[in-house]
Amino acid sequence: MQQVKLGFLGFGEVAHHFARDLTQRGLSGIVAYSRSGAKAACDDPLRQRAAAVGVELVATPRELCERTNLIFGVTPGRVALQALRTIRPHLRPDHLYVDASTAAVDVIERGAQLLEGNAAYVDAAIMGAVTLSGIETSMVASGPQAERFAALLAPYGTNITVLGGKAGAATAMKLIRSVSMKGLAVVLIEALEAAHRYGILDAVAQSIAGSMDERPFAQTMKRYVCGTAVHSDRRVHEMSEALALLQSMGSSSRMTRATRGKMLDVTELGLRERFGGREPETIHPVIEALVAANS
Numbered sequence: 012m013q014q015v016k017l018g019f020l021g022f023g024e025v026a027h028h029f030a031r032d033l034t035q036r037g038l039s040g041i042v043a044y045s046r047s048g049a050k051a052a053c054d055d056p057l058r059q060r061a062a063a064v065g066v067e068l069v070a071t072p073r074e075l076c077e078r079t080n081l082i083f084g085v086t087p088g089r090v091a092l093q094a095l096r097t098i099r100p101h102l103r104p105d106h107l108y109v110d111a112s113t114a115a116v117d118v119i120e121r122g123a124q125l126l127e128g129n130a131a132y133v134d135a136a137i138m139g140a141v142t143l144s145g146i147e148t149s150m151v152a153s154g155p156q157a158e159r160f161a162a163l164l165a166p167y168g169t170n171i172t173v174l175g176g177k178a179g180a181a182t183a184m185k186l187i188r189s190v191s192m193k194g195l196a197v198v199l200i201e202a203l204e205a206a207h208r209y210g211i212l213d214a215v216a217q218s219i220a221g222s223m224d225e226r227p228f229a230q231t232m233k234r235y236v237c238g239t240a241v242h243s244d245r246r247v248h249e250m251s252e253a254l255a256l257l258q259s260m261g262s263s264s265r266m267t268r269a270t271r272g273k274m275l276d277v278t279e280l281g282l283r284e285r286f287g288g289r290e291p292e293t294i295h296p297v298i299e300a301l302v303a304a305n306s
Contacts, residue, residue, distance in 0.1 A: 034065030
């Protein structure tokens with residue numbers, strides 16, 4: 012197993028929590044480069060914060076590269092390519108550059124192209140809160156060297172799922188997952204606002220929580236997807252009634268209107284007839300039918 016010589020490009024929250032845990036688990040010699048860190052005086056709180064988690068702040072991108080073989084890019088997504096261009100001249104073929112920035116998929120794909128012939132590139136998406144789980148935070152990784160990345164850090168208790176395929180797949184997974192996770196958050200907010208206006212907030216919150224808790228979410232997801240495919244026509248009517256109630260109270264209704272619209276689209280596809288009025292055994296036939304209809 013190759014010895015890990017780890018560096019961070021950027022030293023914010025992610026680097027701090029990862030470095031703290033890695034140091035506690037026996038990885039030494041961690042370095043980091045950031046523009047603010049390079050300018051920090053010896054008594055600067057930033058240097059003290061870095062030292063407390065076993066990190067030495069280096070003065071230049073060249074030094075970062077000279078002292079590492081694995082670099083975590085943890086810059087803001089808007090500057091991910093700019094940061095990569097800064098260190099690119101100093102990278103070696105044995106370097107593994109792991110882009111864990113919050114960049115768009117096309118930025119990740121361009122980053123991989125930028126490093127072709129210079130160093131290996133891995134797309135890594137952080138899927139949870141590093142403030143809660145540190146280095147054990149779930150990550151997904153893609154790109155030809157994703158397996159190598161996972162293997163290098165496995166001894167330190169990381170939780171990395173390798174997707175395989177090209178760089179960009181991990182970031183795409185994170186963003187597509189956000190459609191559901193962030194969408195669910197605002198749907199809940201809309202429902203609970205209406206419940207509060209009607210004076211039944213606690214009862215509605217408990218009822219929703221009970222529905223979510225009664226079975227594993229994989230089963231709930233199948234029920235939602237397959238049930239909507241077969242029963243969308245009557246659910247359109249229910250959402251129309253819900254929309255009318257929200258509007259009568261002056262409550263927010265953007266998500267409810269969108270839900271009703273999507274259910275109308277599903278109804279028009281005739282999936283109930285296609286599936287003989289029976290819910291499919293898996294979500295795949297439903298999703299494949301929707302993709303085909305919108306291609």
